[in-house]
Amino acid sequence: MPDVYLDNNATTRVSAGVLEAMRPFLSEAFGNASSIHAMGQKARHAVESAREAVASLVGAGTEAIAFTGSGTESDRLAIAGLLAASPEKRRIVTTAVEHSAVLDYCRRLDATGYSVVRVGVNSDGVLDLDRLADALSTETALVSLMLANNETGVIFPVREVAELARARGIPVHVDAVQGPGRLPMDVKALAADLVSLSAHKIHGPKGAGALWIRPGTRFVCPFSGARAARDIRQGTENVPAIVGFGAAARAAGEALAEMPRIAALRDRLEETILGADGRATIAGAGAKRIANTSTICFGGLEAEAILIGLSERGVYVSSGSACSSGSIEPSHVLQAMGLPSELTRGAIRFSLSRDTTEDEVATAIECVKDVVGRLRAFAC
Numbered sequence: 435m436p437d438v439y440l441d442n443n444a445t446t447r448v449s450a451g452v453l454e455a456m457r458p459f460l461s462e463a464f465g466n467a468s469s470i471h472a473m474g475q476k477a478r479h480a481v482e483s484a485r486e487a488v489a490s491l492v493g494a495g496t497e498a499i500a501f502t503g504s505g506t507e508s509d510r511l512a513i514a515g516l517l518a519a520s521p522e523k524r525r526i527v528t529t530a531v532e533h534s535a536v537l538d539y540c541r542r543l544d545a546t547g548y549s550v551v552r553v554g555v556n557s558d559g560v561l562d563l564d565r566l567a568d569a570l571s572t573e574t575a576l577v578s579l580m581l582a583n584n585e586t587g588v589i590f591p592v593r594e595v596a597e598l599a600r601a602r603g604i605p606v607h608v609d610a611v612q613g614p615g616r617l618p619m620d621v622k623a624l625a626a627d628l629v630s631l632s633a634h635k636i637h638g639p640k641g642a643g644a645l646w647i648r649p650g651t652r653f654v655c656p657f658s659g660a661r662a663a664r665d666i667r668q669g670t671e672n673v674p675a676i677v678g679f680g681a682a683a684r685a686a687g688e689a690l691a692e693m694p695r696i697a698a699l700r701d702r703l704e705e706t707i708l709g710a711d712g713r714a715t716i717a718g719a720g721a722k723r724i725a726n727t728s729t730i731c732f733g734g735l736e737a738e739a740i741l742i743g744l745s746e747r748g749v750y751v752s753s754g755s756a757c758s759s760g761s762i763e764p765s766h767v768l769q770a771m772g773l774p775s776e777l778t779r780g781a782i783r784f785s786l787s788r789d790t791t792e793d794e795v796a797t798a799i800e801c802v803k804d805v806v807g808r809l810r811a812f813a814c
Contacts, residue, residue: 440785440790443635443726444785455681488683492610493621499664502643510539514656577607612635613724614687696726711806713733717781731773765781768781
C-alpha cells in the first residue's frame with residue numbers, strides 16, 4: 435500500500451519545479467548575493483526575482499518584503515519590532531488559539547512585565563470580536579492574530595480586527611502562514627500592518643520565511659535597528675531557499691484553482707468517517723474553514739493510539755500542530771473552544787494539499803475505519 439501523507443499543515447513536499455529552481459544555487463551558481471562579481475550578482479538577481487514573486491503572491495510591493503528563516507522568526511520579529519517602536523506601550527492583544535510561535539513568545543513577554551490579553555473563541559473556534567474590541571486600549575502596542583488556524587482551519591476576520599485596531603491607532607500583525615495557496619492573498623484587503631509567511635507550507639523548502647511590513651508602519655528591528663523591511667535581515671542570505679520560496683510562491687497563486695477539488699475531498703473524508711463512527715465529531719464544523727483542513731475528534735479514544743495505528747498502515751496525519759507533536763497534552767486550540775477532554779484527547783488533524791488524490795483519501799478513510807474500529811472493539 436503506498437504512503438498517504440495528510441499532514442500538509444505541518445509541512446509540504448518540495449515540488450519538482452521548486453527543486454529545479456533551487457538546484458543551480460546549490461551547485462555552480464553558489465555565489466554570495468552580497469558580492470559584486472558576476473557570480474554574486476547572479477545570486478542577487480535570483481533573490482530579487484524571488485522577492486518579486488513573494489510580493490506578487492500577497493499583492494505587495496517588493497520594498498516591503500523581508501526574507502527570514504521561518505514563519506516563526508517572522509512572527510516573533512514582527513512582534514518584537516512593533517514593541518521596540520513603541521516602548522512606552524506594554525499591552526499585547528492576541529488570541530487563545532494562536533500558533534506556538536506567537537503564544538510561547540507572548541508567554542515570555544508576559545513574564546517580563548508586558549500585559550498579554552488572549553481573546554477567546556466560541557465552540558466552533560470563531561473569534562469573539564466584541565471581547566477583542568474591549569481588550570483594545572491606549573496602552574495596546576499591537577494585535578497579533580492568525581489568518582487561518584493551523585489545527586482546525588477556521589478563518590479569522592482579519593479585516594474586521596484591523597479596522598477595529600486602526601480606529602485606535604494600533605498596528606496589527608497577521609500570521610498568514612496557512613493562507614497562501616489556500617486562500618486569495620492580498621495584504622491591502624487584509625488591512626493588516628505586518629504579515630508573516632513561510633515557504634514550506636506551500637511546497638517550498640524549509641528554512642525560508644518572509645515578513646511583509648506595510649510602508650509607514652512604526653517598526654524597529656530589535657537586532658539591527660533597521661526600520662525598513664529590506665534592511666532587516668543581516669548576514670549571508672540563504673539564496674537556494676529564497677529562490678525556492680520564489681518558485682513556490684509563483685505556483686501557490688495558481689494552486690487556488692485546486693481548492694474546490696480539495697474541499698470536496700475534505701468533505702468526503704469527514705462525511706464518510708462520521709458516518710462510520712457515531713462518536714466522531716468535527717472541530718469547527720460550523721465555521722468558515724480553509725479547504726484542506728479537518729480536525730476529527732474520536733470521542734473516547736486516544737490520539738496517540740490512532741496516530742500509531744495509521745502510521746503503521748502508511749497514513750501520516752497529526753494530533754494537532756507539529757510543534758506540539760511531541761506532547762500528549764490536549765490541544766490548546768480545542769481546549770480554548772471548550773471541547774470536553776473526552777473529545778480533545780482523541781483529536782486527529784487531516785490536512786490535504788493540492789497534490790492529494792481521490793485514491794489517497796479513499797485509502798485514508800479505509801485505514802481510519804479499520805484503526806478506529808479495532809480500538810473501539812478493544813475498548814469494549
